Amino acid sequence: MNPKAMHKISYGMYIVSSVKSGQFNGQIANTAFQTTSEPAMIAVCLNKQNLTHEFVQSSKVFAVSVLSTSTPIEFIGRFGFKSGRDTPKFDGVNxxxxxxxxxxxxxxxxAFVEAEVVDTMDAGTHTVFLGKVVDADVLDPEAEPMTYAYYHAVKGGKSPKTAPTYIKEEPKKQAKAGDKWECTVCxxxxxxxxxxxxxxxxPGTAFEDIPDDWVCPVCGAAKSEFKKLT
Incomplete structure (x- = not known):
């Protein structure tokens, strides 16, 4: 089987969020889709290890925020590569x-869609939550939604291992003059x-010359968490 065929399936980039005991949490998800129009239904697929999964399972509600192509990679990293168990993700976020x-x-x-869970499906490492749409609106009609392909090709983004579409990538050889370093976390x-x-x-600063207290701009990992690409 050629796993690269899975890369040809189109996805979006969303923040799926929920509430539990008055606390908020959310995560990046690429698997959110409308299932029917009448009644309006939407489904999301979340990893069972994620805190957002726990929140949705408990409260039976969730919201899906559709991200624009101008979303900074750091913002995606905040919701995609950090755990709500360690970081209050909504602090400083409108x-x-x-x-x-x-x-x-x-x-x-x-745009956003808000839903109440009406059914679930066990998908092994993940759960598919089916929700009845109770509210939805467009916040910026001029902006373009970010696709998963755009996130990878233009933003240079990666998928966390807990993503439903995660596929281990083969190491890529870099030119000796590149001196590029990869964050082993994100x-x-x-x-x-x-x-x-x-x-x-x-620009032009070698990785070795970066201050030791510098952190990954996407996930906040320490400089020591980087490895040289060869």
Whole structure:
């Protein structure tokens, strides 16, 4: 079987969020889809290890925020490569509570859908939650939704191992002059030709010359968590 065939299936980029005991949590998901229009139903697929899965399973409600193509990779990293068990993901993020109580992310969101769970399906490592849509709206009609392909090709993004579409990638050989380093936590690649301007690292800065307290701009991993690409 050729697993690369799975890469040809199209997906989007969303934040699936929920509430439990007054606490909010959310995660990046690429598997969210409308199942029927009458009644309006939507389904999401979440890893059983994720805190958001626990929240949805408990509260039986969730919201899906559709991300725009202009969403910063750091924002995606906040919801995609950090655990709500360690990080309050909604701190500093514009959001509001929906009618179900689930938080709706407003930053970088072009539309949202809010739903109440009516059924579930066990999918091994994941659970598919089927929800009846109770509210939905478009927040930015001019913006384009980010696709999973755009996230990989343009944003240079990777998939966490808990993603339903995760497929282990084969190591890619880099030119000797590249001196690129990869984050072993999220897959972000530091390219000295680009640097990390937002993190105070100018283009042309070798990885070895980066201060030891620098962290991955996507997931916040320490410099020591990087490995040189060969």
């Amino acid at each position: 959001h509001r509570s929906g009618g179900t109580g689930a938080p709706i992310v407003l930053d970088h969101t072009i 897959g972000y690649v530091y390219d000295p030709a680009v640097g990390d301007p937002d993190g105070g690292i100018k």
